[in-house]
Amino acid sequence: xxxxxxxxxxxxxxxxxxxxxxxxxxxxxxxxxxxxxxxxxxxxxxxxxxxxxxxxxxxxxxxxxxxxxxxxxxxxxxxxxxxxxxxxxxxxxxxxxxxxxxxxxxxxxxxxxxxxxxxxxxxxxxxxxxxxxxxxxxxxxxxxxxxxxxxxxxxxxxxxxxxxxxxxxxxxxxxxxxxxxxxxxxxxxxxxxxxxxxxxxxxxxxxxxxxxxxxxxxxxxxxxxxxxxxxxxxxxxxxxxxxxxxxxxxxxxxxxxxxxxxx
Amino acid sequence: xxxxxxxxxxxxxxxxxxxxxxxxxxxxxxxxxxxxxxxxxxxxxxxxxxxxxxxxxxxxxxxxxxxxxxxxxxxxxxxxxxxxxxxxxxxxxxxxxxxxxxxxxxxxxxxxxxxxxxxxxxxxxxxxxxxxxxxxxxxxxxxxxxxxxxxxxxxxxxxxxxxxxxxxxxxxxxxxxxxxxxxxxxxxxxxxxxxxxxxxxxxxxxxxxxxxxxxxxxxxxxxxxxxxxxxxxxxxxxxxxxxxxxxxxxxxxxxxxxxxxxxxxxxxxxxxxxxxxxxxxxxx
Numbered sequence: 001x002x003x004x005x006x007x008x009x010x011x012x013x014x015x016x017x018x019x020x021x022x023x024x025x026x027x028x029x030x031x032x033x034x035x036x037x038x039x040x041x042x043x044x045x046x047x048x049x050x051x052x053x054x055x056x057x058x059x060x061x062x063x064x065x066x067x068x069x070x071x072x073x074x075x076x077x078x079x080x081x082x083x084x085x086x087x088x089x090x091x092x093x094x095x096x097x098x099x100x101x102x103x104x105x106x107x108x109x110x111x112x113x114x115x116x117x118x119x120x121x122x123x124x125x126x127x128x129x130x131x132x133x134x135x136x137x138x139x140x141x142x143x144x145x146x147x148x149x150x151x152x153x154x155x156x157x158x159x160x161x162x163x164x165x166x167x168x169x170x171x172x173x174x175x176x177x178x179x180x181x182x183x184x185x186x187x188x189x190x191x192x193x194x195x196x197x198x199x200x201x202x203x204x205x206x207x208x209x210x211x212x213x214x215x216x217x218x219x220x221x222x223x224x225x226x227x228x229x230x231x232x233x234x235x236x237x238x239x240x241x242x243x244x245x246x247x248x249x250x251x252x253x254x255x256x257x258x259x260x261x262x263x
Numbered sequence: 264x265x266x267x268x269x270x271x272x273x274x275x276x277x278x279x280x281x282x283x284x285x286x287x288x289x290x291x292x293x294x295x296x297x298x299x300x301x302x303x304x305x306x307x308x309x310x311x312x313x314x315x316x317x318x319x320x321x322x323x324x325x326x327x328x329x330x331x332x333x334x335x336x337x338x339x340x341x342x343x344x345x346x347x348x349x350x351x352x353x354x355x356x357x358x359x360x361x362x363x364x365x366x367x368x369x370x371x372x373x374x375x376x377x378x379x380x381x382x383x384x385x386x387x388x389x390x391x392x393x394x395x396x397x398x399x400x401x402x403x404x405x406x407x408x409x410x411x412x413x414x415x416x417x418x419x420x421x422x423x424x425x426x427x428x429x430x431x432x433x434x435x436x437x438x439x440x441x442x443x444x445x446x447x448x449x450x451x452x453x454x455x456x457x458x459x460x461x462x463x464x465x466x467x468x469x470x471x472x473x474x475x476x477x478x479x480x481x482x483x484x485x486x487x488x489x490x491x492x493x494x495x496x497x498x499x500x501x502x503x504x505x506x507x508x509x510x511x512x513x514x515x516x517x518x519x520x521x522x523x524x525x526x527x528x529x530x531x532x533x534x535x536x537x538x539x540x541x542x543x544x545x546x547x
Contacts, residue, residue, distance in 0.1 A: 031334075105443055105445065106443065109443065109444060109445075124445060125397075125428045125429040125445070203432050204436075207397075207428075207429035207430055207431060207432075208400050208403075208430050208431065208432040209400070209428075209429055209430040210400070210402065210430060210541075210544050211544045211545055211547070212544075212547075213429075218432075221432065222400060222402060222403045222432070224326070224327055224330040225324045225326045225327045225330075225400075225403040225404075225432065225433075226326040226402055226403040227326040227327075227329040227330050227333070227348070227351055227352075227355070228326075229330055229333060229334065232330070
């Protein structure tokens, strides 16, 4: 009986949030007005979708690439000022995205920023600005997620590997990383989803230029900014559909991989 | 350890009651276009002191504010950056017809960084090689729409569009582009200089270059709770006291003053983006 109550409570909390989210989505349909949305330009929507998925994928891949060694370092090693450094990584979470976007704009006015733009490629107001803004927004979150993945792997496995003669590199690539794989993929997925919805820093650093830097969140903003609610809602539903579909597919693939490995 | 129940109670219940519990007599929800944020803050403060009415002001882009009014079904006073949004609001049945009044006139200008690095002195100069231009997004920002109109009117749309590197999402964002030295010039309103006098300066357009003088209208949404109160606030903004504040910030309050900049220009009206605009964007 007590178990039943416990399970009921668990599902109650889940149900509460799910019902709330479903209401949020369902109510949108009430504002859809096909007489105004039929003017939607489909080639433009596809253009935005492609831009959003491409930039979010690139930025979250780069973020994961950085987050794996940094997360591992923070999980396993202690060094001076570690607390300060770990807290600094929360910078993008503490500061609002628009403020961060402004900081990035200013950064590209500094000698390092201007040097980079002169000798490598232009960032500000160009497509790389979207990737850059998304990367800065998600990197802290990605590092913290990967750090907790490594925290849950017992260092004893690594010690045994090393006592058997494996180098640190071999231990990391053949022991730790395979064990962390599922967690790292989950971290990647979460950061990818966050990157896909990124708006504030992107719009500040990359602008809201039609057919250039108009990602889905920017398109949603622009629709509301021109009082076209129905078009904005169509964009929200498209973003939701794409995001959910990709996340569901990848989650089930990830679970399958993990399940196969353990049977 | 003893739980500090007393302190917890004070912090969770009593303190917020003291801070926020004072019953406000009257209040107005004011959706205000950010093109007038600077003088409006001062006017609101004065009006609140004078009447005791609390003004809950929400600043934003004209279209965003209309969306907020439509979705929240709230709003007592609405101020837009251009008359286009009054027409949209009336068509969407969000604003009470014929309640709109003109608050101030806006004259278009080229705004450059104080040192004017690319030596831009005219509208034609915006088409020079290696010049980076920023404008408001013409589909959503009234200033952006106006910029497109200005360029098309002067047969510069194709030429200058190739130099436009960014569309900003709002009026203030457009101003910030040049304040932060991110572009060599923007098309803005003359008042941008009074917002940031140390960072930017404005280049006057010649009379025949200006097709239309824009203005800032104010109107009453259909969701207004106390129409008389809303009207009283609008009257205050339009009174000499309110207009003096606008004047001090460089805004023009009389039509004939605005027309000095372009005697043949029309006042108000609508402009629709030409198909050519999208073709240029796609082929860029």
